[in-house]
Amino acid sequence: MMEDNFEESLKQRLELASDPSYEGEKMTRSQVIALLVVCFGLPMVLMLVGWWLK
Amino acid sequence: MSGNGQSVDAFTAEAINGTYPLLPEERKWGLKAIITIMLTSGLASWSYVIGGYVSYYLNAFMGSIAMCAGSLVGMMLVIFAGVPSSVRYGIDIITASKLSFGTRGYGIPLVAQFFSIVGWNTVLMVLLGQAIGSGLYMAGVIDAEAKDGVARIASVVGVFLIWLLLKNGATGIQNASKYLSVLIVILAFAVFFFVVKQYGLEGIRTAEPSYADPDLKINYVLGFEILVGSVASWWAYIGGLTRMTGNPKHAMWPAAFCLGLATGLVSLIGLYTALVTGSPYPTDYLLTLAEGDVGFTTATTIFAIVALLFLILASIGITVVGTYSGALGLKQLGAIKNMGWMKTCLIVLGPTAVISGGFPSWFSDNSGVFFALLGMSMGPLCGVMIADYLILRKQNINLKALYSESRGSDYYFFGGVNPASIIGFLAGIATYLSMLNPITYEYHLLFEYLSATLPATIVAGAVYILVTKLAVAPRGLGGF
Numbered sequence: 001m002m003e004d005n006f007e008e009s010l011k012q013r014l015e016l017a018s019d020p021s022y023e024g025e026k027m028t029r030s031q032v033i034a035l036l037v038v039c040f041g042l043p044m045v046l047m048l049v050g051w052w053l054k
Numbered sequence: 055m056s057g058n059g060q061s062v063d064a065f066t067a068e069a070i071n072g073t074y075p076l077l078p079e080e081r082k083w084g085l086k087a088i089i090t091i092m093l094t095s096g097l098a099s100w101s102y103v104i105g106g107y108v109s110y111y112l113n114a115f116m117g118s119i120a121m122c123a124g125s126l127v128g129m130m131l132v133i134f135a136g137v138p139s140s141v142r143y144g145i146d147i148i149t150a151s152k153l154s155f156g157t158r159g160y161g162i163p164l165v166a167q168f169f170s171i172v173g174w175n176t177v178l179m180v181l182l183g184q185a186i187g188s189g190l191y192m193a194g195v196i197d198a199e200a201k202d203g204v205a206r207i208a209s210v211v212g213v214f215l216i217w218l219l220l221k222n223g224a225t226g227i228q229n230a231s232k233y234l235s236v237l238i239v240i241l242a243f244a245v246f247f248f249v250v251k252q253y254g255l256e257g258i259r260t261a262e263p264s265y266a267d268p269d270l271k272i273n274y275v276l277g278f279e280i281l282v283g284s285v286a287s288w289w290a291y292i293g294g295l296t297r298m299t300g301n302p303k304h305a306m307w308p309a310a311f312c313l314g315l316a317t318g319l320v321s322l323i324g325l326y327t328a329l330v331t332g333s334p335y336p337t338d339y340l341l342t343l344a345e346g347d348v349g350f351t352t353a354t355t356i357f358a359i360v361a362l363l364f365l366i367l368a369s370i371g372i373t374v375v376g377t378y379s380g381a382l383g384l385k386q387l388g389a390i391k392n393m394g395w396m397k398t399c400l401i402v403l404g405p406t407a408v409i410s411g412g413f414p415s416w417f418s419d420n421s422g423v424f425f426a427l428l429g430m431s432m433g434p435l436c437g438v439m440i441a442d443y444l445i446l447r448k449q450n451i452n453l454k455a456l457y458s459e460s461r462g463s464d465y466y467f468f469g470g471v472n473p474a475s476i477i478g479f480l481a482g483i484a485t486y487l488s489m490l491n492p493i494t495y496e497y498h499l500l501f502e503y504l505s506a507t508l509p510a511t512i513v514a515g516a517v518y519i520l521v522t523k524l525a526v527a528p529r530g531l532g533g534f
Contacts, residue, residue, distance in 0.1 A: 014457055017075035017076075024141045026302070027142075027302040032134075035130060039129060039310055042126065043122070046123045047119060047278065050115070050120070
């Protein structure tokens with residue numbers, strides 16, 4: 001039954017997920033910089049241009 | 055069986071299971087799937103309310119810029135806080151918060167998530183009640199005096215209906231939400247068309263905000279701040295979406311544009327419409343648009359009733375999904391773990407029923423306070439999590455320890471709570487309060503140059519790093 005195996009299935013899931021080969025990718029330094037440029041640099045420039053054009 | 059030997063119902067099992075890491079075969083969402091899901095989530099009807107609120111402070115041009123900028127910055131905080139860990143390990147945001155708050159201290163982020171979801175649910179249910187009240191009024195079923203009472207009853211009935219819908223989970227509604235977001239886009243374009251037709255582009259451009267501060271700079275930063283804070287509340291939802299992929303690129307850009315910027319863009323319709331009609335509430339401005347200069351005509355009445363119907367359907371769909379997420383989050387708490395699914399959903403929906411049925415006007419009039427409180431809590435949460443996972447742990451964690459509450463576990467810290475995160479979180483809140491009063495919107499110090507959520511995030515992260523390096527890591531705690 002699902003309920004009887006519930007704890008066991010969670011343990012198995014954790015065991016499998018802890019395998020390093022199952023890990024996804026790290027966020028790279030270039031991705032961090034790109035996100036900073038697009039989501040922080042660009043909006044700040046936009047705010048300044050908006051203020052200048054007001 | 056659950057941890058204490060009691061059996062669990064199917065949804066409780068699903069909820070607990072949902073907090074465990076996803077396996078690679080379950081993380082198959084490609085870029086196209088992520089974009090679709092995020093776009094359908096980002097196009098929510100609460101955006102109209104956000105835009106309507108900004109119309110108090112800014113005109114169309116300045117508002118458009120501040121809102122687009124604010125939505126991107128708010129989303130950046132959420133992405134840095136939630137995407138890297140969820141993508142790498144397949145975990146949700148609440149589980150990820152145990153890394154910094156501890157295996158028991160994560161109750162703080164959980165409470166923040168709960169209040170964020172309850173708040174947005176209430177925004178939507180008040181909207182639903184108003185939409186039904188206005189629709190019946192326009193159809194000639196009730197008179198103007200009865201509108202408020204009918205709206206309150208409709209809100210409570212709406213909450214009850216949502217509770218019943220959750221009996222079978224949220225999968226069906228989640229699948230339907232993609233169609234509901236199409237309704238939101240159609241509604242946005244239709245409303246914009248009517249506004250332009252009635253007031254002209256020049257009318258929108260020259261419309262003045264109703265409660266603007268004499269200092270334009272303050273209004274500009276307030277508009278930016280409202281969007282940063284409200285978009286930062288995507289924190290509560292992000293991990294559940296981005297853990298479906300193992301590639302950061304497939305998560306971060308769709309999140310930035312389809313969740314963050316999309317919220318900002320739909321909010322613009324709320325801004326423009328509220329500016330020209332003078333009301334920040336979508337139901338009110340739909341009435342104003344339908345009435346026009348010549349009173350209600352058959353065509354405008356039909357348009358408004360169909361638009362209100364869209365609003366009602368979209369509000370129900372998003373509230374079901376939000377309540378489902380909130381109930382899943384609550385299921386992680388020891389005291390609620392073994393509670394039945396429907397009772398847990400009732401805990402999430404109860405406050406919404408009370409507020410939307412009892413004090414809807416009070417809540418609508420103070421929606422700005424809600425937006426500010428979101429920024430005040432979500433900013434510091436993001437700051438602590440970014441500092442912990444990206445800076446201190448360099449994206450490496452002990453996954454098994456995240457699910458262990460034993461004393462020797464890496465994330466047990468002091469009795470299951472990490473004081474560094476509490477101090478960092480409080481320092482962030484203090485910073486926010488030193489910039490902006492979330493209740494009165496009184497500003498202090500450097501608010502006009504720094505805003506409030508952004509410095510609160512930075513201070514929370516910096517204090518977290520400092521306390522961790524001075525008091526936590528030297529004791530061998532936290533697995534740093």
